[in-house]
Amino acid sequence: MEVQAKTFPGGVRVTHSKDRTEHLEIRKAIDPRTVVIPLHQHTGAPCDPLVKKGDRVLVGQKIGDSKSFVSAPIHASVSGAVTAVEPRPHPALLRSVMSVVIESDGAFEVDPSVKPKGDLDSLSPEEIKQAIREAGIVGLGGAAFPTSVKVSPPKEKPIDAFLLNGAECEPYLTADHRLMLEEPDLIVFGVRALMKAIGVEKGIICVEDNKPDAIDAMSRAVADYPNLSVAAVRAKYPQGGEKQLIRAVLGREVPPPPGLPMDVGVVVNNVGTAAAVATAIRTGMPLVERVLTVTGSLVKEPANLRVRLGTSFNDLMDQCGGLTGEPVKIVAGGPMMGIAQYTTDVPAIKGTSGILVLSERDTVLEDATNCIRCGRCVRACPMFLQPLYIRMYAEASRWDLVSRYSPANCIECGSCAYECPARLPLVQWIKISKAELAAKKGGR
């Protein structure tokens, strides 16, 4: 059942640019010959390697783990020999990170530990959480937060609603959209598993209204479950931010950091995460692959690819017909929050939702000019901040005044910098402010 399209205050209308890939079915990427699997692919403590050079590994075998609560194990996505455990370029951390390099033997032999976990009714919430943790599942929306932690809220924070994030508000990206069209039942299974693990009754699947076919598909998939519903949300960036989603669908506002959605009784998970949870329970296969969109005006044949984690950007761009020109920017993720790469010798990791190859026309490279105090950044900010003042005081290094404007509340969505007519790098200044104030320890 559908509810009228809801929305949140603030945000910006962006050009979607999804037309090249939104109708393309997910296709399996060509299996890579080598994979580079970083040991730090999630928010939280990095993993320690469990293998060393020369070891033979199988698909789904655990190759890295951490004893920390906020963490998730890492698994091999191919079978073959470990040729190195060494620092390698990383697409999100933009520095070299210890990674496991595996040379595929082409056999794709599956590790014996990969076994179906059983019926959803027969699994207890604890068992589901354990399965999620063991499968190394993290938020596939981009933040890569360990899912097992997210579905383990403390008892003092009761949860009364589960939101499935099918907004996919970033331009260019269409992986979640295609997933909802092609595997709605898998997603619903994952949703039910997550809800059982948390212990929550009501579940709402949220989809932006620029994807009416996905709304239909998901509505049909939840028809048999009276406690699940589909909510349409107005297509506005950053609707996919979990705080904005909760605000739009439930009208609740998550308190400022260290506040979390659980403080207002909600847990939000991405569509891809739900699918990964379903796969982990149904087949036992941990998180070793994901769907991502390779697109941009310079990609000859853009596609939605199901990719084995660790496949290099080079391989993926080649599989899409190569490039039709000299790229100006190559972005991992979406254009609003994605990370510009300095090399394409980086692997696709758990949080890589897309690879964008942008030309000079696609992106904006203008130098910053004076702030004209137009206030567009203030109107655009979905967290009700005043980016112009944060930048003004940060540039003057007046961190005492910067803290008055709460840069810690910023979700770095980029709406402010998107709108700014003076092309000021507002997000950059806010990131700098956050770092400065955190370093001052206790700077609010």
Added chain:
Amino acid sequence: MAENNLVVTVSPHVKSPGTTRSVMRWVIIALAPATLWALAAFGTAGISVVLISVITALFCEVVWHNLRTSKGVARTWLALALSLGVPAAGSAVGLGIAVAVATVTFMAAFTFSETALERRGEKRHVFDGSAAVTGLLFALVLPPVVPWWIPFIGSFVAISLGKEIFGGLGFNVFNPALVARAILVLSWPVYLTKGWFKPLVADATSSATPLTAIKEGTLAGLSRFYAPLFLNNPGGCIGEVSAALLLAGGLLLILAGIITWEIPSTYLGTMVVVSLLVGQDPVFHLLAGGAMLGALFMATDYVTSPITSKGKIVFGVGCGLITMMLRLYSKSPEGVTSAILFMNMLTPLIDRSLNPRPFGVSRAAKGVRK
């Protein structure tokens, strides 16, 4: 890929098409109908005021930019000396018009050559149209029949003392065009209050304009002035000719998302309320004087007005109140200039006091300062 030309910046990697330049362009487009109509009404007088004002503003900005960035300092000082010295010398000798034409032509040529040089070099666009907007707005608050050096000096003052001396675009506290007008009214009051093309007189025997007459209480029915004030007012500043076209321009800016509704509506609305309270004609007050131009184009200037919605409403109400107070109780018949300048001064305070409620903080808990 060992070597590449990939650009790495912080996100976002796409931006909305609007730039400072495009914003300024919209303002000029919105002012165009009213301006062109006025030029048609005032002929060469009006054209020369607008041209001199805009060219001087552009020249002045080029001079400041060059001096601030130390580009071509020597030739800039020379150009400045010539453009100020030649008219001074020429007027002393009594060469009036010839000197004016020569100076303005020289300024235009210098500006053009400097901007052409700039475009060939840096990617950074300094000439973003803000000087042109200031020059145009300043011309619109002048009467049409003034000596050529009034828009000349006024435009210099507008750019130099109204904007550049504060640090350039975005740093000024006061609306530059109004700063210049205020200084000029104090310097040459006769020229700025008498140069009407054809005064809109209260009646055939007196020579008072309607605004002065209403102040002196010598006028009862003002509705016969509605049509001329709204459509074609020959007795006012260049920008006051057609309130209708100004309104159209203002609505265009609101629809294009360049300005927001808060300031114009609260400014004009407050004026209506106050005039009703004191028993004067609200329609007349809206149409007379610089209220339309001020509320739609001057008070809404980004740099000098508050940035939040609440702040803008306070600003608009304040402007309206002060305008009416000055019109009713002060010696001068017009209050828009001083009202806007005064509220400009209060803008930093308004911005500091009226901050948006932070996300996730309930209205009840808002009083708790972090």
Added chain:
Amino acid sequence: MKAQMMDLTRGVVLENPLLRLMIGLCSALAVSVKVENALFMGIAVIFVLTLSNVVISLIRPVTPDNIRIPIFLVVVSAFVTIVDLVLKAYFPDIYARLGVWIPLIVVNCIILGRAEAFAYRNGLIASAMDGLGMGAGFTMVLVVMGAIRELLGTGSISVMGVTLVSLGSGFQAPTFMITFPGAFLTFGLVMGGLNKIQAVMAERAARRATPSMGKTASGGA
């Protein structure tokens, strides 16, 4: 000797009371409308400042600390009264024009400020030098401002009925300059000018001190 020269010259530029210490501004802004007014005011201030500094320095041993301000006021008012009566007698039109600003010299921040900060803590000669220097600095700025404002604001400078400079009859004077806003603007520009001169001189001194650094990084603003 060198210290005394410092006392004398300090108040002229380096610690100019108006432009650097920023005291005594109100009377300065009001009086600098005409060069004539500025000159007479300046001379009055030099007279009062120097002599009251001398007296206050002399009576230090018998001045109780907790009532020193009223004592300073008495001393200063004595000299201001002398100035007042002299002006009234010999220069009545100047007296009329300067009006209330003459008695206000008593509470002029420069006089009281220097009394408290310097004359009360230093010897006779030093206090006298300080008074002269500060007064000279005050007068200098006042005359410069007066010249600018009078010339631009009325088209000519005339002292004691003698026209010194005139811009001609065709000059339409911006009367803004002789208003208070004009005073503030002139003051600001004069201060800005001094700041610029000092900045350029400091830069040149720095460059001369380290010639091996080659081109300095500051290429302007």
